[in-house]
Amino acid sequence: MDDEGGQYIYYGQPLEREEDLSRKKAKLAVDQGQARRLPPWKQEVTDAEGRRRFHGAFTGGFSAGYYNTVGSKEGWAPKAFSSSRTQRAQTAQQSVDDFLDEDELEEARLKSVGTSSDYDTFGFTAAEIARRNAAKEAEKRPSAIPGPVPDEIVVPATQSIGVKLLMKMGWRRGRVVGPRLLTAVAAARREGRKAAMALASSSQVEEQEKKVYGAQLPPSFATSTLPSAEEEAEEEIDVTENIPEFVLHPKNDVYGLGFDPLKNAPEFKDLKNARKTKDTKIWMPGRMKDSRDASGKARNIGSQFGVGDMDYFHDDDEEIYDTVAGDIEERDEDAMKVERPKPRLLNTEDCIPGFIPATSSLTQLKPNRIPHPKVPPDFDTRVTFATALDVERRFSISEPPEAEPPSDPEMTKLIDGFATFVARIGPRFEELSKEKHAGNPQFSFLVDGPGHEYYRRKLWEEQRNIAEKGNEPIEPKRKGQNEKLDAGQRAVILGEAPLPRQEKARLHEKTTVIDTSKAKLFFKDNPQKQERFEVYIKEKLVGGIKRRPEGISISRAQYELEMREFEDAFRSLETAGPKTVLPEQPKEVSELTAMMTSRFTSGTVETISLAPFSESGSSSKELTLTGEYPRREENPWRPSAMLCKRFNLIDPFAGKPVTVTKPKTQTDSFILGIISAEEGAKKETPQATVSASLSLPGTSSTIKDTLQAVEEELKPVKTITEKPVDLYKAIFSDEEDEDEDIEGGKETSVELHEHGGKEVTAKQSEAAQAALNRLAAGDFLESLGKELGLTVPVEKPRVELNLYKGPSRPANSGVVEKSVASKVSSEPDQEKSNVESKKTGLDPPARADGQEKVSRWAPMDNDLVQNRSTESAHLGGGPANSDVGEALGKNLEGEPGSQKKVFGPSKDHRSSSSSDEDSESEPEERRRRHSKKSREDSDSESHKRRSRRHSKRSGHASDNSGDYDHSKSRRRSKSSRRGKDDKESRRHHKRRHEKHKRKEDDGDGRKKSRLQ
């Protein structure tokens, strides 16, 4: 590359000038933050002066380690553990290698001792040469793979030089290395054998002797040993290969691999082998005989039999073979005779060399050595415990004659006491005493002194007494052994713990006993503790959750410890209680103790203490049914969290895990799934009177409100079913909402009633509407009548309706409303007169059918009115039992007023002012809608139900519509009210208060007006 100057030619990259570098780097170094931000391989390590650190040309240069860090590319960051469903994290098996870097690994490897192919002179070099040859060859011949074949792929088979040499020397694989050692011994043996062969044909007997004489060897060697046999085999039979051991000696025992139990006892081994061969011979006698017949005394049996099991044993020991063959012959004959085989040990032939067969077997000696114990002929193998009967018998057998007590009363006393003792404790005591008081004249009665007779008699009596005591409770058992035991008895006999229920019941009975007598004795030294213990017992008996009492001066741990202590103490009391204190000890227990005492005759102190209680066992019979009941028992029980909430209680199990049950079915919602479109539309219709009554119960708990609601309800019966919106609102919305709802509902309802009152201005065009309404009303009444079991005329006389219903049913039917409205507006006096008339002839049955229906309802109004009068003192009505007529009259006469009074003060003002224009026009429209709706609704019962359900289901939607209506009406009422009482608060209670006040005012006003 030519420079501009053209003078110099530069190769490579020039080093940066140190100054520039340092300046640059210094800046970088200063900007620590930046440096830190860079990844490690972009950072440059500088010294204090900002120079790049140079580590040396051969140790990293400018970037030693990993870009001047000690880390690696992976850094020192610990391995992150990651495990996914598909790739499970391997359980990290750490080794030392994981913590060594390469250098250390190298070092470690060098230190370790191991084989290396480098030092395998023959193998390695041979392999190397072979490889080179192969490579050369490969080069010569064409290959499928072009180019030189990689060494790694083709590795020629090599043999070590040693193997090669051996093979050159004639060795073949699988053969033993080394010359065949034909020892002199073996040679001599062979010679001997050859000699023997010559004599073999002479006689069997001679053979035996020949064997002895022929070979100057101990007999053990004379019988073929395995190694020699092998050698022979190799020598004589041209065995080309070494027969593997497992073929020659198949493992047919159960010892471990390679284990030879007779390793150090070759004699036994031989014997075993001999036996084995014999056994095999037995299997093929015929064949052997044949072969022998065919070949006579063939020398080489092996060839005859082939290479088999038999060969190596006897190939060179004909004499043995002959012996055996002779044996076989014998055996054959024996087998035909079915002779029982002789005991093996007694077989002289089998005798281990050096041993002499015993003349008598060990088994014959045995019985002489250890004679069996002689069982007495009257021995009974069954063990029978002494039952009461036995006890009785035992004492009745040896009844000593009656004896006079000794003259000395002291002596008598002594003898009595001693006899009792002996009877209870046992004869051992007597014996001991005899020894102890051998020289004592006072105890001479024990041996043979004066009073001995008396003592015997007394002792017998005592013993019998004890036996009888034990006997007593058993008696019924013996009698009624066929009788069934009940569960309790069985449990006692089996030693089962009583059921908690019974225990608890019994425990309760025990209370006082334990408290007073025994509990005092515990912790006497510590009065405070004693006190706590008593409290504990009391609590325990009463039951319930134990809580650590307040104001205890001990720590929690101590308290726990103490509780445990108390528990133990209480248990001991519990167990001791019935035994020692309780007179009503369960019968079973006494029976059991009696059984025990009779079973274990040797007396102890306990039997003494127990004995008296067997008598008290009978008292338990007095425990009658009435005594057992009522029993009390306590169990833990977990109330659900919701239950606690609804009962306004704190959940005692709060915080502990709860099993939540999911609602299984939602059948209601399925049923309600059927919604008609009209109903949906209906929802939007304004809220009627129902709302007021329905929303009441949620907020007010006074009956008055409810009854008002009832009254309200009963008047416009028809409207009830169709306006469920507020009902659900009242139930499901919270208090705040409810308050508002009430207002809204009330207001709307009031408006409606107002309309009833204002119906005077209704136009003629509404006549048709009214007719429809009437029809609807008729329908309704008819259905109602059916419900009540009354007949209702379809058409009702208007006058009567007026009379009985008054204006209280304005919302019900147009006709009624209309007429009522006119009545109310025009002639309040007439109403009064109606009332009077009613007062006189009130009895409902006296009236016509149509009237009766009404009268059925009218009293209800009365009722409510009456109730109201009783409830609300401010009305100042008659007493609670004031007669119906009066109540009714009050109701009727004050109808418009009372309505207002009931339904809200704001209405009062409005109606009294009655100048609100928009409230006049609005209601009309509303009324129309309402009546239409009512018509629709009165169609059928099912229809109603459906609508109700629908509204229930679609609570939200209806709520919304209701809200809308309420807000509307609220706004309206608010605006109308604003002029009058603008300071009225929105708070419900306040309003209510005002309402009450106004009611009073109103009532007064009405009274006044009436008076006028």
Place this chain on the structure above:
Amino acid sequence: MAAGGKIPSKEAGVLRGHEGAVLAVRFNTDGNYCLSCGKDRSLRLWNPYKALPIKSYSGHAREVRDVAVSKDNAKLSSCGGDRQLFYWDVATGRIIRKFRGHDSEVNSVKFNEYGAAIVSGGYDKSVRAWDCRSQSIEPIQKIDSFADSVTSVVLTSTEIIAGSVDGTIRTFDIRMGREVVDTLGQSVTCISMSNDGNCLLAGCLDSNLRLLDRSTGDLLQEYKGHMNKSYKMDSCLTNDDSHVVSGSEDGRVFFWDLVDPSLISSFKAHTSVITGLAYHPKEDCMLTSSVDGTIRLWKS
């Protein structure tokens, strides 16, 4: 008000209207009205003093066995042979909710103090509590430690007490989270609490009324003389806890002195078995219902 324990033995009115047996009658909270239910599958609201039927609530598919009024008198709850509980709005007569869940007939129902929950006991050996506040129709608590039909349920502010045919009265203390079992050994058909809340009167099928001390479970007294062997029959204490009242299967009403179990009075009230009995909360006034289909008001 309570007039010194005079015995209401004069008939003051008959409420007729039920078709068939009336199974229970209950005063409302203030005692001005009463509710009855019967085999005609309806509930009826009456003004007993005027012998006036006010309202009929129908909806049950089988006989109505018990009815309860919430403390604010705004809601009713009824139960019966159709295995469900109806939660009624008094005023509208509409069924607010139907609680299904009992596996068998429901014998008894009560509101809790706040009217927020209904507790019922039934032939299915269980006591269940139902939530009136939420929309759930599942029981909020199911207690099935009983061995036999639960005949009567009484609630206090913290406890559910239920009597069963298995001869036990079980008190479930919600606050303490424990169950107290009082075994009487005789089938309990009716339990009622004394007005002081200390005692429990249990009517048993051995024609015996037993008065138990609630705190200890002790048997305080037994009242005999009436006949109750097969019917679920009401018994109660008078409002001043001076007397024990019970119906009888022969149509008589029996009065005992509370302390000394002597029979004070008995009179023929109905022609047939007296099933329901309600004592006015304040006055010496009593209602009895009978299988003969009538409800009678008794005053002193």
